[in-house]
Amino acid sequence: MLARRLTRRDFVKAGGAFALTAATFPTILSSCLGGGTSGGSKTLKILQWSHFVPAYDKWFDPWVKAWGQSKGVTVTVDHITYDQIPIRTAAEINAGSGHDLILWIVPPSQYEPSLVDMGDVVKQVEQKYGPQLDFAKLTNFNPHTNRYFGFTYSFAPDPGDYRKSLFAQAGMSDGPTTWNDMLSAVTQIKSKSKGAVRGGIGFSPEPDSNMAARALIWSYGGSEQDKDSNVTINSDAVVQAVDFMARLFKQAETSEVFSWNAASNNQGLVAGSLSYILNSISAYRTAQASKPDVAKDIFFAKPLSGPGPKALASEHVIQTYVIPKFSKSQDTAKEFLLYLADHASDFVYQSKLYEFPVNPTTNAQDKLYGSGGWPHSDPYQSDPVTKLQVLKDATTWSVNVGYPGPASPAIGEIFDKNILPSMMAAAAKGDKTPKQAVADAETQIKAIFANWRQKGLVGGTT
Incomplete structure (x- = not known):
């Protein structure tokens, strides 16, 4: 679930009950x-x-x-x-x-x-x-x-954190309400600043990039599984979301987004090199102590809407x-x-x-x-x-990781292996088309689900 890939197949069945009054x-x-x-x-x-x-x-x-x-x-x-x-x-x-x-x-x-x-x-x-x-x-x-x-x-x-003064220059002083609004604003900001201030959505093997990928996919009406733990990643909605992320990278970001850790977007927002990130309020609290002028300019937005039925964010x-x-x-x-x-x-x-x-x-x-x-x-x-x-x-x-289904062991492993941000990155770099990136992710995800179903820990059939 974090920056390092971990083996989750070693389980200890030791342990037991210990009596006490x-x-x-x-x-x-x-x-x-x-x-x-x-x-x-x-x-x-x-x-x-x-x-x-x-x-x-x-x-x-x-x-x-x-x-x-x-x-x-x-x-x-x-x-x-x-x-x-x-x-x-x-x-x-x-x-x-x-x-x-x-x-x-x-x-x-x-x-x-x-x-x-x-x-x-x-x-x-x-x-x-x-x-x-x-x-x-x-x-x-x-x-x-x-x-x-x-x-x-x-x-x-996990709201959107944005620099109000910069978004005001793009005609959005109250921040973006849709993914397209955000893309338009961060593209303008990058252009006006000659690349000094960029968009801050990651494509890296770390938690924030995982959360951002899921929020975008949900906003398009897609998901990695349904409520019954059936794999649903290979859909037109997910392909469209991946295509959007590729455009976001090309228009408003730089290759730094492929090697971030979980602190990178916080640091960039506080340093003034990023105009919009998806994060908690921790970066803001840091800025209050270290850069109060920057903190005054940081505001928060609700989840961004896409073409799907509802705007959602992962916790x-x-x-x-x-x-x-x-x-x-x-x-x-x-x-x-x-x-x-x-x-x-x-x-x-x-x-x-x-x-x-x-x-x-x-x-x-x-x-x-x-x-x-x-x-x-x-x-x-x-x-x-x-x-x-x-x-x-x-x-x-x-919503939870794995929405609309449970955060099952299969979902945990998908998060661990950073499959969704890697899928986004493959398309953004031009290594694969959005369709190819999604199809390859589906192959990996279905194998993970099959393994956990064998162990009797995950439901679903497809």
């Missing part, structure tokens, strides 16, 4: 947890990515450790870059030891056989805060096996905790996740509104969606303070 935990756990580690002091080892909003980690680490102290649990938190999470997860599962909780920012579905079922946690949280949003359920639940292989608790919206980040079966602190890990869900307003605020909860009635509800809530009056001093109100309805236009 349920009475040692709060009532909320008694109906869903069978106990915890028996004997000795309790520990909880957490592995997660270094947050794109660094202030979040500075809050989270002492916060979770304080929770541990109140429960007699020694908590350790290790942070690594997001692209190392899959590598460490695979290594720990293969070794049969490591962290008790691992936080992913993209669907970890391909590890399902080695992960603890989290249905008990999901149900407890839903009883208190309402059912998970559809895209969250499709991220942490496999309908083919009827298992929750993770616990998804938050997501980051930029979808946070899902998993518990490997080898963990000896499974119940302690689940207890903490329930505590985390109780503190939605804290993780939203401490992430500087980067994260939104995926259950509809948490204690962050009024602060995010009520009159005069945070998006309408940014507590982190946006100028104007209403700048983030575009995110208020993000739950209505955000």
Whole structure:
């Protein structure tokens, strides 16, 4: 799912149940947890990515450790870059030891056989805060096996980030509303700046390029699969989307877009070399601290419309905790996740509104969606303070990787191998026609689906 291609075929079936008296935990756990580690002091080892909003980690680490102290649990938190999470997860599962909780920012579905079922946690949280949003359920639940292989608790919206002053020069001071609008504007901006300021949609083996490819395909009415996990990538709609991306590259971008990492578009926007990117608000938050004049000029747009029926965006980040079966602190890990869900307003605020909860009635509800809530009056001093109100309805236009179907192990592998941005790049470089690029992608995708269907983890027939 990230910049490096990883092998997902090594699954460890080790692990098992560890007994502990349920009475040692709060009532909320008694109906869903069978106990915890028996004997000795309790520990909880957490592995997660270094947050794109660094202030979040500075809050989270002492916060979770304080929770541990109140429960007699020694908590350790290790942070690594997001692209190392899959590598460490695979290594720990293969070794049969490591962290008790691992936080992913993209669907970890391909590890399902080695992960603890989290249905008990999901149900407890839903009883208190309402059912998970559809895209969250499709991220942490496999309908083919009827298992929750993770616990998804938050997501980051993925709006368009644009430089208002530059788009004003193209007659779009309020930003683009369609892909064609965006193409027209970034083409004009590149021409007027003599190539100094370019479009910022990537074609690289990294998450943002994956998300952009999917958003464009959906806007044309295409998808990589249908709701029943049948492969649908080879369609006229997808071919048209690939053709659009090839035109975008030729008119408004340079070859830099083929070798980006996930930070490149953020850096380009803040540096002033990119006029429009698809991203979360993290680049903007960085600019607020480092380049306030640039931050003042960064505004946000909803997903761009295409010829298809609806404008959609993939969630930029979808946070899902998993518990490997080898963990000896499974119940302690689940207890903490329930505590985390109780503190939605804290993780939203401490992430500087980067994260939104995926259950509809948490204690962050009024602060995010009520009159005069945070998006309408940014507590982190946006100028104007209403700048983030575009995110208020993000739950209505955000969907999961693999939409309209689930984020299955097959979809996870397609993301891992960067098949969709590679398909776009092949056409943009002129190596293949759009039709050839899509046909080749279909061959790869069908082979991946066939492999996972053999393992009994993915539905569909075609």
